[in-house]
Amino acid sequence: MIIIGGGQSGLAAARAALTARLRPVVLQAGTEPLGSWPDYYDSLTLFSPARYSVLPGMPFDGDPDRYPRRDEVTTYLRRYAQTVDVEIRTRTRVTAVHSRRDGGYLVHTDTGDEIAAAGVVAASGSFGNPYLPTLPGQDDYAGDVRHVAQYRRPEVYAGKRVIVVGAGNSAVQVAYEIAAHARVTLATREPVRFLPQRLGGRDLHHWLRVTGADRLPRRVLTRLVRHAAVLDTGVYRDALASGLLSRRDVFTAFTPDGVIWADGTPEPVDAVIFATGYRPDLAYLKPLGTLDQDAPRQVGGISTTHPGLVYLGLEFQRSFASNTLRGVGRDATHVMTALAAHVSGRPRHGRQRRADAASRTGHDAQR
Template sequence: MIIVGGGQAGLTAARAALAAGLRPVVLHAGAEPVGSWPDYYDSLTLFSPARYCSLPGMVFDGGEADRYPARDEVVTYLRHYAKSIDADIRTRARVAAVQPRPDGGFLVRTDTGEEVSAAGVVAASGSFGNPYLPPLPGRDGFAGELRHVAHYRRPEPYAGKRVVVVGAGNSAVQVAHEIAPHATVTLATRAPIQFVPQRIRGRDVHHWLRVTGVDRLPRSVLARLVRHAAVLDTGVYRDAIATGLVDRRDMFTALTPDGVIWADGSAEPVDAVILATGYRPDLGYLAPLGALKRGVPRHAAGVSTTHPGLGYLGLEFQRTFSSNTLRGVGRDATHVITALAAQLSGGGWRHRRARDTAHRSDAVRH
């Protein structure tokens, strides 16, 4: 079995595959199997306490359980987690394409030309590599800095500048707040920001998500309940907007060569626009399979509805509210790997496995 991606989703998939008696090979594009965490902005901290950040089989330790871990703590944790898994993890192995084999299974090609046959594939490559850039009128003519938050690192380069951050989620608010002491910042949103208290009755909101069962609500229920992005806040962000440290305005209607046109028709020069507009699944390598619809995987709870032996992990709301988080991805991994193991153990897979192993010494099999 091939697992594409060596972040939290891929590593938990490998652990679940080993527990199911499979032999996983993890192909990861980066230099070490820690996902995209090293590429996030420097000051990023999790909005969930350490006690809710453990992957299956290893406690997220190293300090107070109620602290909010920093980016580099997550990197260190995933590094140790990868070492604890007795799986073949190959780094600097970016998957370029997954193709169907005529006699069943898959042929996985990397960007270095390596080819590996596999009966099963788990796409666990996340979404960080595919930031969403919304269509903005005038974008091509804008002479200022325009970047997605995926490429933002720290606030100092924006000192003394006029900056607009687009988005109403956690990253948008956190980045705007961080830049505000250095620059004049506006949050451009399509609706007022929805704040959720970080702590309720003295307990972090994640405690209540767990005890109430919201963390495990199925996707069908979530679709009715979750309508807009919400920002977890201790009060700091709400106060920053209330006091004017961070300005909040309705989304601009267009970019001009030197700035933006606001919803009221006024034009203003702007030095930089940072788009905290989310991500889309980074699954272009599956295009040869026909497993995607407009870039989105066709699946049921992470199990492909187009190809037996194909699964997904790390998708937002894949099965539950916590699917693409450290605390929730392990449950999805068990579900998906159990389903794929059942598919791969049936019918002609055993015959094809024996035949392919005889023909290809580099074949990877379950």
């Protein structure tokens, strides 16, 4: 079987596959099995403590109540990959997945390989596919426009006029740190909502764990959580209240040197950073016809169109924590149990044809 993606989802899938007595091959586009973590902005800090931000079988070193930063997570994933006894092929990007006539799949890579597989785990998540909206006049705007995925550090904005679009954790965290160097406005559709980082002397994630809220299914969550909220110790709320950060309704268009706000007021602006989320990074599945407007047809990570195809790392895949370090391990166990049952139940006819197909790459990835 093949796992596409070697970040947190792919590594969790690999460990769960071994538990299910499968021998997967992990295909990772980058130089290391770290997913997108090395590419996030320098100061990125998790909003969940180290004790909760872990994959199955290995805790973080050090204080379990600290909030790990980007480089700590990268180091953690590097160590985790070394504990998982599977083949990981780096610098191997999957370009397409096709169904095979005798069952299973044929996975094509940019290295020219065609790998036969009884099952496929699409664990590429969404962070490799940032969503950048297009507004009127954007092509004529002379300033800097980028997604937060391309943001690294605040000093490059010193003395400039900057707008950060978004009302989630990343938007507020980035806007706050740039505000120490530049004049910054948060552009949002609605006022920013905050959740306290700590309640009763405990981090919010403690309460999510003990109450079971972290495991609530999507159908329940979507009724309870209708708006994005920012986890805050009070620092971000105070920044807005004091005027260090300002907030306005999101602008409606660009001009050559700035934006037009919702009330019709134009303003010159040097840079706009969109913290507008991500979309599933699954273009390689288009040949299968399993995507609906680029979103996979699945329930709980199990494909509803193709037996032997499962997903990991999708937002709200099974719970609030599905695409996070603390939640992806549970989802991995769920989908890998289903995939192992499918693989073990496949008819054994056609074994030679499968072996012949796999021999073109020197590796049989059936199991």
